[in-house]
Amino acid sequence: MTTDGGTLSLLDRGLYALFAHHADDDRHTATRSRYRAADPDTGFGLYVARLYGLSWLALVAGISVTATLVALAPQSAVDGVVSVARRSLPILNRVSLPAVPRLGLVLTGSSVAGLGCRAAVFRLGDRYLGWVAAGRRADIAATLPGAVRYLRVLASGTQDREAILRAVAQQEAYGETARAFRRALNRGALTGSLDEGLERVASETPSRDLLAPFLLKFKEHANQSSEALAGYLEMEGRLLAHQQSRRHERATGYLELLAELFVVLLVVPALVVLIVTVMSVLAPGLSASVSTPVGETTVRAAVVYGSAGFVLVTGLLASWLVHSLRPTNTAAPSYRRPEGPLPTLATALSNPASALLVVAPVGVVAAVALWSLGYRPLNVGLLSYVAVGLPVGAVAVRRARRDDAKDREIQDFVHAVAGHVALGRPFPDAVRRVAAEVELGALSDDVDALAFALGLGDTPSGDTANRRSAALEQFVDRVGTPLAEQTIGLVVGALDAGSDSEDVFETLQTEIGTLYHQRKSLRSALLVYVAVGWTTALLVLGITVAVNVYVLAEFAQLSAVADGSSVAFDPSAVDPQRARYRFYVVTQATMLACGWFAGTASRGVYEALLHSGGQVLIAYVVFAGVGLL
Numbered sequence: 001m002t003t004d005g006g007t008l009s010l011l012d013r014g015l016y017a018l019f020a021h022h023a024d025d026d027r028h029t030a031t032r033s034r035y036r037a038a039d040p041d042t043g044f045g046l047y048v049a050r051l052y053g054l055s056w057l058a059l060v061a062g063i064s065v066t067a068t069l070v071a072l073a074p075q076s077a078v079d080g081v082v083s084v085a086r087r088s089l090p091i092l093n094r095v096s097l098p099a100v101p102r103l104g105l106v107l108t109g110s111s112v113a114g115l116g117c118r119a120a121v122f123r124l125g126d127r128y129l130g131w132v133a134a135g136r137r138a139d140i141a142a143t144l145p146g147a148v149r150y151l152r153v154l155a156s157g158t159q160d161r162e163a164i165l166r167a168v169a170q171q172e173a174y175g176e177t178a179r180a181f182r183r184a185l186n187r188g189a190l191t192g193s194l195d196e197g198l199e200r201v202a203s204e205t206p207s208r209d210l211l212a213p214f215l216l217k218f219k220e221h222a223n224q225s226s227e228a229l230a231g232y233l234e235m236e237g238r239l240l241a242h243q244q245s246r247r248h249e250r251a252t253g254y255l256e257l258l259a260e261l262f263v264v265l266l267v268v269p270a271l272v273v274l275i276v277t278v279m280s281v282l283a284p285g286l287s288a289s290v291s292t293p294v295g296e297t298t299v300r301a302a303v304v305y306g307s308a309g310f311v312l313v314t315g316l317l318a319s320w321l322v323h324s325l326r327p328t329n330t331a332a333p334s335y336r337r338p339e340g341p342l343p344t345l346a347t348a349l350s351n352p353a354s355a356l357l358v359v360a361p362v363g364v365v366a367a368v369a370l371w372s373l374g375y376r377p378l379n380v381g382l383l384s385y386v387a388v389g390l391p392v393g394a395v396a397v398r399r400a401r402r403d404d405a406k407d408r409e410i411q412d413f414v415h416a417v418a419g420h421v422a423l424g425r426p427f428p429d430a431v432r433r434v435a436a437e438v439e440l441g442a443l444s445d446d447v448d449a450l451a452f453a454l455g456l457g458d459t460p461s462g463d464t465a466n467r468r469s470a471a472l473e474q475f476v477d478r479v480g481t482p483l484a485e486q487t488i489g490l491v492v493g494a495l496d497a498g499s500d501s502e503d504v505f506e507t508l509q510t511e512i513g514t515l516y517h518q519r520k521s522l523r524s525a526l527l528v529y530v531a532v533g534w535t536t537a538l539l540v541l542g543i544t545v546a547v548n549v550y551v552l553a554e555f556a557q558l559s560a561v562a563d564g565s566s567v568a569f570d571p572s573a574v575d576p577q578r579a580r581y582r583f584y585v586v587t588q589a590t591m592l593a594c595g596w597f598a599g600t601a602s603r604g605v606y607e608a609l610l611h612s613g614g615q616v617l618i619a620y621v622v623f624a625g626v627g628l629l
Helices: 010-024 026-038 044-072 075-088 102-155 161-169 172-191 194-204 211-222 226-279 299-325 341-346 352-372 377-422 427-437 441-456 464-479 482-496 501-550 554-563 576-602 605-625
Strands: 289-292 295-298
Touching: 010 026, 010 044, 026 044, 026 102, 044 102, 075 102, 102 161, 102 172, 102 211, 102 226, 102 501, 161 172, 161 194, 172 194, 172 211, 172 482, 194 211, 211 226, 226 299, 226 501, 226 576, 295 299, 299 576, 341 352, 352 377, 352 605, 377 427, 377 441, 377 482, 377 501, 377 576, 377 605, 427 441, 441 464, 464 482, 482 501, 501 576, 501 605, 576 605
Parallel strands: none
Antiparallel strands: 289 295
């Protein structure tokens, strides 16, 4: 059995046979609509079958776990829950009910829990499709303006609608827009009508306000004349660029709100720990023992370590939100590690992904050495993290600065080539002249290689068009920046389509200038959030160190005073040494969270290792330097 061109596993075949017929139920009409917008790799019948399989698994798991917990729970705990329910729930708190036997509680609780888990699976399945569709919609909004500008250049060289759509569809830099064009071309090939393919994709795309009307208007103007299509694409490109600018402004506003919320959420836990620690002398109940899944502890300890966990979760969530709010075409680059140990080792100083794999054993060695020297387990983990995070982050910063230098120079390169092309010189000759006459700094070696590769295409036995395309693709790979991939790739398809070279490079100058300006403006805006992350970390570090030095030290004197008087509180409830360690735990959790936030806002995940590792090391040095460890 196959679906969507792939062979199903034994489990999928079983689920498909049992539950695929539910795909036609009316209750899944909304799910089918979300499925079309999400366009996952699996067929709808198989998706529904997997959803039903998970729902039955959740039902059994919910019933089993709840029944076991209720059956094994102490009678006092069960009576307490029942008593709270009778006092708090409407109607039940006004009528007298007989005692409920344990078996009835087991059956009722497990049934409710199991059915709730089953319903939650269906709800999450629908939400998952909605999340995927929202991601596709955001990607289309980010890539459609550039794709439309590319289409305008292509339309100046050919009137073949399929050819210009296929040229854009082959450019991976245009993401979901290119994928939508490929689907339209495939539908058109199957039905024999490109118009039908465009209409079908327009009806299914999640981008109802951008891509859907564009595809329909593209079909309408393309059926009129080449002049009508070119005019429409030029007007639409300007409109989409304006809308994209407004979306960037809204995203910046969301980031400002996120930064303010982030500061509050990370400062409050430290203050809560401070209040709980000081209040322990007045509230003996904070020292009472409580049972947790990991053993017995006190209320105060649960609050402290719970605050540390809350801080870590907040930092991860804030970092993910910063990454998600970045416009797709200005997102931090994702580095790929080359295959094989030798290439990985050779690129360890220029590729953060390779550096992480090479440095990871150093972290293991550092952990063993720190453990043998008697460091506490927490510091073993933190300092090992620093040993890995700092060098990997340094490589990421070094690579990012090199890429920034190339992006600056690529504007000058495109401008210089455009000037020669405007004078009527062929593209290969223009590149050779620029390579010889213009100093391009970090881009010089890549441009020299491009000039040499283009020169090979001038030989009588060479296929000039194919060699030119291959040379430009190799140039993009050598430069290795997202900006080069998004812009230089435009030249390949446009020149192959017969577009006017001067028009191509005029559009390319506009495109590269727009993208570079967006990246620089976003980089400047995000530096504010880097400062927020560091300021919050240093603020919390200062608060906790001051409390440890000036507040906890006074509890010993307070205890002496209390022993000789009728003081109504117990100053010995606070153990200064234990309290210092707990403050240290919360502080280091804050350092990690602030470092993740600052690094992700700056240049992405790998730089987050640098910022978090640096802040963890600073906190350790400060605590150890003032004698708190």
